Amino acid sequence: MNYKTFLINLDRSPQRLADAKKQLDALDMSFERVSAADGSQLTPEERACFDKNTAQKRYHYDLTWGEVGCYLSHLKCWQKIVDEKLDYAIILEDDLHLQDDFNKVPELLEQLKTPWSFIKLGNPFKPRKETPVETLARFNLVRYDKAPSGTCAQVVSYQGAKALLAARSLFFRPVDVDLQWQWEVPIKILGLTPYVAGHNLSFDSDIQQIDQRKNKAKRSGVRLREQLRFFYHSKLRGE
Template sequence: MDHNPKWAIFVINLQRAPHRWRAVSQRLNALGLQYQRIDAVDGRQLSQQQLQQLIDHERARKDYHSPLSASEVGCYLSHLKAWQAIIDHDLDFAIVLEDDVVFSDNFAIVPPCIASIAEPWDVIKLAAPHKQQRTQVLGEFSSFRWVSYRKPPLGACAQAVSKQGATKILAQRRQVFRPVDVDLQWQDELGLRIRGLTPYTVDHSHTHESDIFRIAGRHETLNRPFQRLKNKIKLQLDSMRARRNTHPQSR
């Protein structure tokens, strides 16, 4: 990355949620950070015709265990907008936040820390609001550990995305078939170098319930347990194969 990389903080916010915008703005202002709003795609406003065009139904049946909801599609499209903005503004990277997050004080040093990282990367996880995943420590930057994942953690509430990473994802996701956070777990399929900075500096606020879980009822939608197990095994095998290719001496 350049010695003086160009970066921004993007906050994804639904127009019908000004209370969330006020809350996250106050937190970022208190940390002395500048940020920009990304107008989120409202899944409620997508027509059935639009959903038919936006979802890759064949891959959704094959590669995910539940029907995608309109809110999950809207969430993914909102992240695509943020990633496109990285390219449109010719940024080296952006920190992409959802609007229902809280920050530790250390979040203020995250942007310059990321700017100092010389190793190529595509996505950096800054939060793991759900299940923790195993990490391998690759090094240290400032007060953070630089880690890699066998399986990146779920949740897309806070992550940095490089211009190269945004380009890779946008080229492959003209239609969607998995929720955005699930899709990013398939780092090898997408050809992404996903890293993390731990301890994480961002979490869900838990004050405002996530639109995806509240509206879509992600845990209540009809699941295909056999397909879920099959995809879980495939993801594990893909990760093992990628590690062997990266570290052939471990064979």
């Protein structure tokens, strides 16, 4: 299959690039660096991709510019998948820690019989309920009741990238939260477990260094309404 590994990395973060390259080189995995959108230096056109009006109705705070930059960086990777007509891409963020069997991912993907468009390769945050849908040796392809947070490592297919780009030329949630709303994006999020990637805890968040989400005014009423909306749609879909 025709695929690439994309590594999202800020131009001002050479140490992260060096650390990620060392890990990928050790696993004999080639990669292409994707220059991340820097939340501290966004152009007016890039800032306009954040849909503030919808956020005020549907999300409990206005995104930080770091979160906007993160979303834009993933959009750039999805666009590259489509432009280059890749079957899929492995998309990595640079503050990652790879397991020794990470390089088995392409081989495992070749063996899958279950149709897929987006597969999580890591979940560094809150565990989620996982239901196996296919087994490959010691690995399981799983579905979730609610997709895990975080976007440290994932695989996105050509069709998945097209769907994501069509749905989100404008966005109002952080990218990992947006992906949890699978019926809106629309895309089905699966996972490969045991996870082969996680966060490198020695690095601080680039997103939070730009501005802090805790400093953003919160809309508690919007949050409660959206939680109920999410619960309703999840039950409607049997998730």
